[in-house]
Amino acid sequence: ELDAWFERVAKESNQNTWLCEVKVDGLAINLLYEQSKLVRALTRGNGVTGEDVTLNIKTIREIPHQLIGDKLPQRVEIRGEVFFPLSKFAQLNDELEEAGKAIFANPRNAAAGSLRQKDPRVTASRPLS
Numbered sequence: 001e002l003d004a005w006f007e008r009v010a011k012e013s014n015q016n017t018w019l020c021e022v023k024v025d026g027l028a029i030n031l032l033y034e035q036s037k038l039v040r041a042l043t044r045g046n047g048v049t050g051e052d053v054t055l056n057i058k059t060i061r062e063i064p065h066q067l068i069g070d071k072l073p074q075r076v077e078i079r080g081e082v083f084f085p086l087s088k089f090a091q092l093n094d095e096l097e098e099a100g101k102a103i104f105a106n107p108r109n110a111a112a113g114s115l116r117q118k119d120p121r122v123t124a125s126r127p128l129s
């Protein structure tokens with residue numbers, strides 16, 4: 001089906017350039033930086049009000065606590081996804097099952113459940129990216 005679509009579009013278009021992006025299935029997050037410092041991290045929530053997960057976000061190594069660069073705006077919001085790597089998902093579920101705890105249905109739920117913990121130490125113990 002994809003091949004047929006590709007061939008049809010290629011025939012009908014003069015465009016030979018394609019852009020593909022990997023879809024990461026995680027939890028949408030908004031990071032607010034003021035004067036280059038991370039001051040707030042919010043989930044999308046219900047579309048109007050998000051959940052403040054700032055303390056937990058700060059446990060994820062890949063997320064900078066401070067932006068570095070010239071001519072940064074005083075205030076900037078960055079949106080992205082926090083996700084649970086597939087390679088670690090089965091391992092976490094095995095550990096949870098062995099401990100007699102509920103397992104996650106999928107990596108997206110694992111990311112959401114890990115980020116929404118009340119104790120940032122639990123979040124820090126999970127391999128979120």
